[in-house]
Amino acid sequence: MRRQTLLVTIVAAFAAVLSAPSPAGTIGSSTLIATMGPTAATTFKTSDGLQIKTLPEGVYLIVVRDRSRTRSFQILGTGPTQVRQSTGRRFVGTLRWRLRLTSGVYRYGSGAQPRGSFRVVTSA
Numbered sequence: 001m002r003r004q005t006l007l008v009t010i011v012a013a014f015a016a017v018l019s020a021p022s023p024a025g026t027i028g029s030s031t032l033i034a035t036m037g038p039t040a041a042t043t044f045k046t047s048d049g050l051q052i053k054t055l056p057e058g059v060y061l062i063v064v065r066d067r068s069r070t071r072s073f074q075i076l077g078t079g080p081t082q083v084r085q086s087t088g089r090r091f092v093g094t095l096r097w098r099l100r101l102t103s104g105v106y107r108y109g110s111g112a113q114p115r116g117s118f119r120v121v122t123s124a
Contacts, residue, residue, distance in 0.1 A: 030058065034108065036066045036073040036087070042115040044075075044108050055101060056123040062097045071110040077120075078104040086111075 031047040044052055066073050066087040077083030083106065085097050101120045109115030 031061045031063065034062060034064045034073055034075070036064070036068050036071060036110065038067050038069075042073065042109050044116060044118070052118045055118060055120050057102050057120055058123070059098060059100050062099055064095045064097065066091055066093065066095070068092070068110070073108070074111055074114070075099075075106060075108045076114065077101065077106040 032052065033043075033045050033047060035041075035043045046052060062075070062085075064073050064087055069090065069092055072087045072089045072091065074086040075083060083099055083101065085099065087095060089111070103120050103122045105117055105119055107114035107117045
């Protein structure tokens with residue numbers, strides 16, 4: 001009985017550690033979700049639903065859900081790779097971009113009106 005209780009306790013503790021949320025703004029996955037609503041509403045979050053503030057350098061899968069017929073979702077980077085991706089003004093649907101993000105500041109939003117930004121930092 002004691003062994004079973006100990007095993008259950010260990011498994012529960014391990015599960016709690018694995019399911020603990022990441023601190024706000026950090027990333028636990030290489031998938032990012034961008035959503036452009038039918039209005040000017042734009043979000044850019046981790047696959048866990050956390051707002052992105054800072055990311056380590058690396059390759060990311062960015063899933064873009066563009067629901068606007070009049071605006072495009074755009075991501076612009078100031079890093080050495082000069083990232084510039086856009087869905088196009090008339091596109092409605094879902095796209096997947098695999099991008100290498102290097103250190104620098106990135107802006108995202110609708111065309112000429114970026115709504116947000118985040119920073120990519122060099123991994124230690």
